[in-house]
Amino acid sequence: xxxxxxxxxxxxxxxxxxxxxxxxxxxxxxxxxxxxxxxxxxxxxxxxxxxxxxxxxxxxxxxxxxxxxxxxxxxxxxxxxxxxxxxxxxxxxxxxxxxxxxxxxxxxxxxxxxxxxxxxxxxxxxxxxxxxxxxxxxxxxxxxxxxxxxxxxxxxxxxxxxxxxxxxxxxxxxxxxxxxxxxxxxxxxxxxxxxxxxxxxxxxxxxxxxxxxxxxxxxxxxxxxxxxxxxxxxxxxxxxxxxxxxxxxxxxxxxxxxxxxxxxxxxxxxxxxxxxxxxxxxxxxxxxxxxxxxxx
Amino acid sequence: xxxxxxxxxxxxxxxxxxxxxxxxxxxxxxxxxxxxxxxxxxxxxxxxxxxxxxxxxxxxxxxxxxxxxxxxxxxxxxxxxxxxxxxxxxxxxxxxxxxxxxxxxxxxxxxxxxxxxxxxxxxxxxxxxxxxxxxxxxxxxxxxxxxxxxxxxxxxxxxxxxxxxxxxxxxxxxxxxxxxxxxxxxxxxxxxxxxxxxxxxxxxxxxxxxxxxxxxxxxxxxxx
Numbered sequence: 001x002x003x004x005x006x007x008x009x010x011x012x013x014x015x016x017x018x019x020x021x022x023x024x025x026x027x028x029x030x031x032x033x034x035x036x037x038x039x040x041x042x043x044x045x046x047x048x049x050x051x052x053x054x055x056x057x058x059x060x061x062x063x064x065x066x067x068x069x070x071x072x073x074x075x076x077x078x079x080x081x082x083x084x085x086x087x088x089x090x091x092x093x094x095x096x097x098x099x100x101x102x103x104x105x106x107x108x109x110x111x112x113x114x115x116x117x118x119x120x121x122x123x124x125x126x127x128x129x130x131x132x133x134x135x136x137x138x139x140x141x142x143x144x145x146x147x148x149x150x151x152x153x154x155x156x157x158x159x160x161x162x163x164x165x166x167x168x169x170x171x172x173x174x175x176x177x178x179x180x181x182x183x184x185x186x187x188x189x190x191x192x193x194x195x196x197x198x199x200x201x202x203x204x205x206x207x208x209x210x211x212x213x214x215x216x217x218x219x220x221x222x223x224x225x226x227x228x229x230x231x232x233x234x235x236x237x238x239x240x241x242x243x244x245x246x247x248x249x250x251x252x253x254x255x256x257x258x259x260x261x262x263x264x265x266x267x268x269x270x271x272x273x274x275x276x277x278x279x280x281x282x283x284x285x286x287x288x289x290x291x292x293x294x295x296x
Numbered sequence: 297x298x299x300x301x302x303x304x305x306x307x308x309x310x311x312x313x314x315x316x317x318x319x320x321x322x323x324x325x326x327x328x329x330x331x332x333x334x335x336x337x338x339x340x341x342x343x344x345x346x347x348x349x350x351x352x353x354x355x356x357x358x359x360x361x362x363x364x365x366x367x368x369x370x371x372x373x374x375x376x377x378x379x380x381x382x383x384x385x386x387x388x389x390x391x392x393x394x395x396x397x398x399x400x401x402x403x404x405x406x407x408x409x410x411x412x413x414x415x416x417x418x419x420x421x422x423x424x425x426x427x428x429x430x431x432x433x434x435x436x437x438x439x440x441x442x443x444x445x446x447x448x449x450x451x452x453x454x455x456x457x458x459x460x461x462x463x464x465x466x467x468x469x470x471x472x473x474x475x476x477x478x479x480x481x482x483x484x485x486x487x488x489x490x491x492x493x494x495x496x497x498x499x500x501x502x503x504x505x506x507x508x509x510x511x512x513x514x515x516x517x518x519x520x
Contacts, residue, residue: 036433078436182457182485183446191455193448194415200454232441232492 033081033089034145044137051138054131055080055088058120059198062131067121068255069190069198069207072135075119075215077228080142083154084227084234088135089142090155109136118212121255160223163243167218169284172248175241179230188252204252211257211289217276221246251283253291264289341402344409346394355410359511362467368415372456374407380482387480417452418463418510427507430500438495443504446488451508457485461508469505 036052039045054061056079058071072088073079080088095108106114109132113124125131177186183200184190190202202208214220226242228234237245257279260267264287268280272289279289347355350363357365366374380386381395382403398406421428429435431451434442444451446458453460461469475481476493483490496504 035429077441078434082436179486193452193454195449195452197449199445199448199458230486230488231445232439232488233486234439 032147033142038145039141044141047134047137048141050130051134051136051141052079054134055138062116062125065116065120065122065125065131067123068202068209070120070201070209071198072115072120074198074201075224080139082228084158085224086156087154088139089146092136092139092143094155108139112136117258119209119215121208121210121213157220157223158227160219160226160242161239163222163240165240167222167240167243167247169248169251171241172244172246172251175237175245176248179237179241180245183231188249203249204254206255208254210255211277211279212259212271216250216254216279217274218243218246218250218278219276221250225249247278250278251288253286253288256289341398342406342409347406350390355413356416357463357465357468359465359467359509362465362471364464364468365416366410367413368453369410369459370453370456371407371411373459374410375403378403378406385482387475415452415460416463417450417460420450420462420507420510423506423511424503426500427503427505430496430504431507435495440492440495443508463510464508466502466505466509466511469508470501473501473505 039048039052050061055072055076059066059069075085076082076088077085083090091111092108095111096105097111098105099111101114109127112132112135113127116122117124180203184203185200187205188203189205189207190198190200193199209215215224222239222242222245225246226235226237226239230236257267257271259271261270264280267289268277272279281288347366350361351357351366352363355365355367357363377386378395378398381388381391382398384392386392395403420431430440431443434440434445443461446454447461448454448458451461453462472481473493473496476483476489477496479490493501
């Protein structure tokens, strides 16, 4: 059989989430997304390619706006294509939208800014900046050329059921050691290739996403991990294991929330009242958000 | 597909047998000085020369024989492989008997010796597009990440558990992917490679192996 990847097929993670089998084939009717070679060879195509470069090597192509070792693609898998990892093309279709995070209607470009501020622990490129234009072009191109199955709710990250037992740091530590440390390291700091390129991204500490990021919320982290991790074995952890390991990951310190008011208690009261945030909580002997090393 | 497999492995076996006397002959003659140079303890069972006949005098491997390069591979990985050969879990008649002749110390010395040689890499990109696609983009519709996602950019390897693929003989890589598929090699950490290899077709295996070997696709008859 000839393998010609003219179109990248998307996994319909929503439907495969429940059965817990990493090997299950994609359910029928997945949306079809264009491949890199379909990027047009004109001025617009150049912008699309630039957007893809920024998305895949954010620290290199948008250095001024990045404050950690992550790239967009580390979370939004298959360069922003993969359903179940908040795919970029499905997001493009979903804005402007109201966000409870900032209590107003956000444009797509503003949503991109947010990921720079929190997930990338950096600064928001100003609206109209070529970096945002390139990312928007990339998202638009992907969406425009996709054959989208209208019945598939591929946007975002599939929800995960509430945990049967409250998540536990200790159990999470065991899950982490058995299923994650191989790649992300015993210390959670990930691993680089010999040339310095980040291959396995850091999950906590000063080079990871900050306290304001979606991934710093237990429900989002658990859902993301359940669907996507361990890499290539998404869906193999039980819901409980996903919650426990999310608790362990988010139970470590990380860069300060950029909305920090000077007081952890106050910042918690203003921005982290959710049960899904461990910010300001005592976990494993530390009050999270209080680590001087994370105030950078 | 099965027939290709046995032909491929048979060829390696024959070639390797030809090397055997040479390898062990060299061992007998040069063992003491090498042992000194390498600081290998007496009786550890490892001398570089015993391996050089097949794996090359600088651990660079032998493309035609499908014999892997060892230089620069992580020591933890090499050690695990040698133990797996010794126990017979990783099946290869030649390496099974060679590894069984090594003591545990010999295995550690061999692994450390090859691990400290600086790796060599080749420019990739020759060969057909489907190999390149799999290597750098994967096939996420079947939950197959890109090979580079774990083996690092250009397949140059990452840390102690993810060996380099760059520059390994295409024949060797093909044999390994089939070995993961059929269980004649242990599934490796988290059974990652067993799981991934089972999602690859014979065509995928050929294309991606050629890609990482760094040799050009147009060698009609060159690859079995």
